[in-house]
Amino acid sequence: MNDGAVAYRDLSYRTRWVTYEFLQDSWKMFNAINVAEKNAGEPGARMVIAAGFRVRGRASGNKDVAIQFKDIVTKYSTGKLTLERALGAASQVRSSFDIIPKLQGNFAFTKAYVAEQGGKSEGFKGPNIYVDLSLFKVPAPEWLHIGKPFKWENQRLNLEATFAQLLSLPHGREVVSTADGPIEGGPEGVRSGIEVARVLAGDDDVLRALRNASKPD
Structure with missing residues (x-):
């Protein structure tokens, strides 16, 4: 991005x-960049970490392209388009996905980008790092060193979240046991992907809700 970077x-x-x-x-990454920035006499960078759903892979974009081509062929075969106009229309067809498909239809990226653009007036001041608290259980774990949480929303895009400045982050690793054997866990208080999805969707049976939402009318 122009004057920025994205990680997902x-x-x-x-x-x-x-x-x-x-x-x-x-x-x-935040600390490495800001050390380099300050050593160069620059004010430093700001980071916003957000959670959200996204459209996975290129399948949706390819399906959309196929529909557009089929429409052009139909109009040409029925005489609604001349060959010249059909070829011109076909040359303008573009996939809904660009060179980085994982950032297309990515609501975590949208949330982080829009929130960061709000700057100081919306609670995101200075070269600091802010984190979406949906990534953590409630109440937030005691080991999590954060500033005062604040509500953020963008009514035009129907986006909202509770953020807090991340002051420090301890490092740790643990192994938990399940019926399937040991798996890598993580510090208590952090949410897994399914737990984050339940919070974002407001539905405990989020997988069923997502399947239903993806079904064609």
């Missing part, structure tokens, strides 16, 4: 460690 990660339905690993990586 799909969370795990099974373990909260992936969530915490992304937070750790984000914390390391």
Whole structure:
């Protein structure tokens, strides 16, 4: 991005460690960039970490392209378009996905971008790091060092979240046991992907809700 950078990660339905690993990586990147910025006499960068759903892969974009081509062929075969106009229309067809499909239809990216653009007037001041608290259980774990939480919303885009400045992030790793054997966990208080999804969707049976939402009319 112009004068910025984006990092993204799909969370795990099974373990909260992936969530915490992304937070750790984000914390390391933020500090590395800001050390370099300050050494260069620059004011430093601001980071916003947000959670959200996204459209996965290129399937949706390819389906949309196929529909557009089919429409052009139909109009040409029925005489509604000349060959010249049909070829011109076909040359303008574009997939809804660009060079980085994981950032297209990505509501976490949209939320983080719009929130960061709000700047100081919306609670995101200075070269600090802010985190979407939907990534953590309520109440927030005692080991999490954050500033005072604040509500943020953008009514035009129907986006909302509770953010807080991330002051520091301890490092740790643990192994938890399940019926399937040991899996990598993460510090208590961090949410796994399915737990985050339930909060964002406001539905405990979020997988069923998402399947129903993706079905064609």
